[in-house]
Amino acid sequence: MVAIAERAGRPAEAAELVDIDRLIAAYYEIRPDPSDPAQRVVFGTSGHRGSSFRAAFNEGHILATTEAICRYRSMRGYDGPLFIGRDTHALSEPATMTALEVLIANGVDVRVDSDDGFTPTPAVSHAIIVANRGRSLDGPGLADGIVVTPSHNPPDDGGFKYNPPNGGPADTDVTRWIQDEANRLLEAGGSDGVDGIARVAGPEARRRATGYDFRGTYVDDLVSVIDVDAIASSGLRIGVDPMGGASVAYWGTIGERYGLDLTVTNDTVDPTFGFMTVDWDGKIRMDPSSRYAMARLVTLRDRFDVALGNDTDADRHGVVTPGAGLLDPNHFLSAAIGYLFGGARSWAKDVGVGKTLVSSSMIDRVTADLGRRLVEVPVGFKWFVEGLVDGSLGFGGEESAGASFLRRDGTVWTTDKDGIIADLLACELTARTGRDPGEAYRELTERFGAPVYRRIDAPATPAQKEILGRLAPDAVRASTLAGDPITATLTTAPGNGAAIGGLKVATAYGWFAARPSGTENVYKIYAESFRGEDHLARLLDEAQALVASVTGAA
Numbered sequence: 001m002v003a004i005a006e007r008a009g010r011p012a013e014a015a016e017l018v019d020i021d022r023l024i025a026a027y028y029e030i031r032p033d034p035s036d037p038a039q040r041v042v043f044g045t046s047g048h049r050g051s052s053f054r055a056a057f058n059e060g061h062i063l064a065t066t067e068a069i070c071r072y073r074s075m076r077g078y079d080g081p082l083f084i085g086r087d088t089h090a091l092s093e094p095a096t097m098t099a100l101e102v103l104i105a106n107g108v109d110v111r112v113d114s115d116d117g118f119t120p121t122p123a124v125s126h127a128i129i130v131a132n133r134g135r136s137l138d139g140p141g142l143a144d145g146i147v148v149t150p151s152h153n154p155p156d157d158g159g160f161k162y163n164p165p166n167g168g169p170a171d172t173d174v175t176r177w178i179q180d181e182a183n184r185l186l187e188a189g190g191s192d193g194v195d196g197i198a199r200v201a202g203p204e205a206r207r208r209a210t211g212y213d214f215r216g217t218y219v220d221d222l223v224s225v226i227d228v229d230a231i232a233s234s235g236l237r238i239g240v241d242p243m244g245g246a247s248v249a250y251w252g253t254i255g256e257r258y259g260l261d262l263t264v265t266n267d268t269v270d271p272t273f274g275f276m277t278v279d280w281d282g283k284i285r286m287d288p289s290s291r292y293a294m295a296r297l298v299t300l301r302d303r304f305d306v307a308l309g310n311d312t313d314a315d316r317h318g319v320v321t322p323g324a325g326l327l328d329p330n331h332f333l334s335a336a337i338g339y340l341f342g343g344a345r346s347w348a349k350d351v352g353v354g355k356t357l358v359s360s361s362m363i364d365r366v367t368a369d370l371g372r373r374l375v376e377v378p379v380g381f382k383w384f385v386e387g388l389v390d391g392s393l394g395f396g397g398e399e400s401a402g403a404s405f406l407r408r409d410g411t412v413w414t415t416d417k418d419g420i421i422a423d424l425l426a427c428e429l430t431a432r433t434g435r436d437p438g439e440a441y442r443e444l445t446e447r448f449g450a451p452v453y454r455r456i457d458a459p460a461t462p463a464q465k466e467i468l469g470r471l472a473p474d475a476v477r478a479s480t481l482a483g484d485p486i487t488a489t490l491t492t493a494p495g496n497g498a499a500i501g502g503l504k505v506a507t508a509y510g511w512f513a514a515r516p517s518g519t520e521n522v523y524k525i526y527a528e529s530f531r532g533e534d535h536l537a538r539l540l541d542e543a544q545a546l547v548a549s550v551t552g553a554a
Helices: 020-029 059-076 092-105 121-131 172-187 202-208 214-224 228-234 248-258 295-299 329-344 362-370 381-390 419-433 437-448 462-469 533-551
Strands: 048-051 082-086 110-113 144-148 157-163 210-212 237-241 261-264 306-310 317-321 352-356 374-377 393-398 402-405 452-459 488-492 499-506 510-516 522-529
Touching (some): 020 092, 048 059, 059 092, 059 144, 059 157, 059 172, 082 092, 092 157, 121 144, 121 157, 121 214, 121 419, 157 172, 214 228, 214 248, 228 419, 237 295, 248 261, 248 419, 295 317, 306 419, 317 419, 317 437, 329 352, 329 362, 329 393, 329 402, 329 437, 352 381, 362 437, 374 381, 381 393, 381 402, 402 419, 462 510, 462 533, 499 533
Parallel strands (some): 082 110, 237 306, 352 393
Antiparallel strands (some): 048 157, 144 157, 306 317, 393 402, 452 522, 488 499
16 A cells, blocks of 8 residues: 555645755756766656756756757658747746747747746647648648646656647657657767757747737637536536646636636645645645645535646646545546536547546446447557547546547547646536536446546566566466456557557456556556455455566566
8 A cells, every 4th residue: 555644635844845946056057967867858748857956857958859859840841830838837937948049049930928928738739739720730831839847746847748730749759759869969969969059048039939829719719618608607616726837827717708606716826836735645746636735625615516626737637526525537537428428519429438548447337338439548648639639539538637528519629638628527517417527426336336446556676667568468377356257458458459568457347457667666556446445455466466477576
């Protein structure tokens, strides 16, 4: 079991707050050593992340990565506007300025927030989608984007990610090319390396960038994806905690624009995030799916019909109701799918439901009952992008509180996670059905059973992690799991055949999935049981034993 810190859910103390001046000084002063793996650019689908204190997110990283993105754009022939947005983490502002200096020097048509405000990830994705509407996603004139955010990570982290012309997280072939080119620049000396990257001085770079109304464009278009009139006419009392993130100005605008009874419970923006309650491990983390990080909003639940949260770049959602408290993300995803495909939208019959393979099997049961096609993919929102773009997926969701879905007319809205529309969907569901998402999920459990779900970490060496990441299904010799016959042993995702980088084993009443961590010497086990806590504990025990039998892990 994961040990919960004694202070989890309590207000952060002064001694726990990051020194912002030192953090930013380290960004400029520390030069990364590319011979140290921990100091290289690691550019996954969520971009490059790290702390300037640990030489993992410094000016050199952003210079090299931005130059690599410029070269990738040139290679692909992308010469349309590049939309760039940043969140409220302290390192986001200097990193954005560094990126601007390189982008402008490369002649890129850069679009920045016209009010110099913070920009949620979904607003950048929306801007790209709107700019490229009606175009083939290849060749000249295409827009793309950069979001400067480490998502819900602690205050001393920075993050930098690239969204190609499809508007969603970049696929592995793109991120690998950018990562390799960035590291080549870090390794090279003189004019061939970071010191040779062309730059335009910050103030001039900002002057030459073009302003774009991210907030107004996004908020005005919400009516195409959410029934905001139903929310307004219901008189629903809505509370929102943006958790000090990029959506802070958006929620007030949404309430005013659509006449909602909406209260922003905390509009503080403070790069130390000193107003937060600490997470399960005692760290400050802006995670709207954590009852510890969301403790303040949960205490206010009786003041509102629905209360909502977002992480720092607003790509994750959190939903709090008077009866259920903070909903488990899997519970909300299940309720949302049941609502959207149960009559709230008139999407074509062949429009499917997307889920990651570590999301709840309640989604499978709800989707089957609706007569819809289920598309189960590996972990990562990038796997939903193609289906959202062409309209073959109406909804894509993952267990870590990320989701997006189509416009009401069945066309693409965003292809990156959108915590704002997920939150608003909770309001629409409540307004139109007369029951909140917690009640909607309870009704689903009465029909399909009440699963229990847990994720744990278990130790593993690098060699054991490598074995787990490339297993074949026939490596599993067991025929039963927690007393039930095994019905599926998967190392590729049923929805698209892509490798899952691990293992999933299922029975009629439960399942587990095991995946190696990309950053720690552990592997993650996700498990779910439709037979209760005792059965779940047995699943987890047998999962660890089974993984050990094929990898030698403890």
